[in-house]
Amino acid sequence: MEFWPRTEEEALAAQEVLRSRVVSAPGPASPVTVAGLDVAYDGDRLGAAVVVLDYADLSVRDTALVIGRPAFPYVPGLFAFREVPSLLDALEKLTVRPDVLICDGHGLAHPRRFGLAAHLGVLTDLPAFGVGKTRLVGEFAPVGAERGDRSPLVDAGETVGAVLRTRSGVKPVFVSAGHRIDLDNACAITLRLTPKFRLPETTRVADRACRDLLS
DNA sequence: GCGACAG
DNA sequence: ATCTTGTCGC
Numbered sequence: 001m002e003f004w005p006r007t008e009e010e011a012l013a014a015q016e017v018l019r020s021r022v023v024s025a026p027g028p029a030s031p032v033t034v035a036g037l038d039v040a041y042d043g044d045r046l047g048a049a050v051v052v053l054d055y056a057d058l059s060v061r062d063t064a065l066v067i068g069r070p071a072f073p074y075v076p077g078l079f080a081f082r083e084v085p086s087l088l089d090a091l092e093k094l095t096v097r098p099d100v101l102i103c104d105g106h107g108l109a110h111p112r113r114f115g116l117a118a119h120l121g122v123l124t125d126l127p128a129f130g131v132g133k134t135r136l137v138g139e140f141a142p143v144g145a146e147r148g149d150r151s152p153l154v155d156a157g158e159t160v161g162a163v164l165r166t167r168s169g170v171k172p173v174f175v176s177a178g179h180r181i182d183l184d185n186a187c188a189i190t191l192r193l194t195p196k197f198r199l200p201e202t203t204r205v206a207d208r209a210c211r212d213l214l215s
Numbered sequence: 216g217c218g219a220c221a222g
Numbered sequence: 223a224t225c226t227t228g229t230c231g232c
Contacts, residue, residue: 039222041223074223076220083222105221115221136221174221 001085004071011078012112018122019114027127027181028099029188031055035098036202037090037120039083040210046070048086049210051202052096055192058201064093065213076136077111080119091124100181100189101128102202106136107178107186109153109161121179128178129186130161131200135174143172148191162187166194173198 005011034055039048045067052062066089072081107117107130115136121128138155140163147168153161153176161176164187175190177183193200199207 039223041222046223074222076222079221103221110221130221132221134221 001088004085005081008075008078011072011081015078015112015114018119019112021122022108022114022118022178023180025127025180025182027185029185031099031189033061033096033098034189034193034202035101036200036204036206037087037101038104038203038206038210039086040207040214041070042214044069045214046083046086047210047213048083048090049206049213050087050090050094051205051209052094052098053202053205058193060205062094062096063209064090065209066090066093067213079105080116083116084119084123087120088123098126101126101178102189102193102200103128103130103178104132104203104206106130106132106161106174107176109136109138109155109174109176111137113160115176115178117176117178125180127180129181130176130178131190131203132174132176133199145169150187159183164190166191167198170198
């Protein structure tokens with residue numbers, strides 16, 4: 001990557017350019033492989049992990065780890081600039097090509113419709129969506145208490161994602177499409193990856209991997 | 216001016 | 223993200 005923004009102004013400009021490259025498409029309803037991406041921090045270092053799981057049985061088929069540095073300060077709405085370089089480095093080390101990227105954060109549920117998942121999707125041109133633990137933008141009606149219940153996440157009058165209950169009686173997650181996949185498929189895949197816990201198995205495995213990397 | 220604000 | 227005991231609610 002030649003250029004990387006060093007100021008908020010440059011990051012906003014870069015976001016505006018890349019945003020036009022987001023592609024809307026149904027995406028894979030039944031991918032063969034799914035990737036989980038996550039990053040852990042330790043002072044000024046960061047550990048990035050990308051894990052590829054078999055969608056059929058959730059077994060781990062590949063893991064790529066990278067130790068690097070945050071490439072930008074944390075600024076809500078510009079979060080991707082912080083982790084994208086290290087995550088791309090990790091993605092390049094994979095030997096198994098994932099059919100979809102599942103990111104820890106948001107996709108289009110972003111103030112300018114270009115969160116981490118959309119950003120990584122555009123740069124890799126792989127289908128990508130985000131599953132966030134908390135809200136960045138949007139309003140939503142209370143979600144039903146059963147696993148599978150969902151409520152539209154609406155921002156400025158437009159549906160940018162879904163608040164999805166992955167486990168009955170447990171706090172819901174925020175799912176949003178990023179690139180080359182739609183919200184329904186993103187939710188369906190998310191439910192498939194949460195047979196036992198609130199967060200997708202992909203993010204759980206990636207979280208464990210990058211955390212171990214730094215300890 | 217006072218909150219809200221992915222990880 | 224990360225630092226962390228007690229504590230609120232069921």
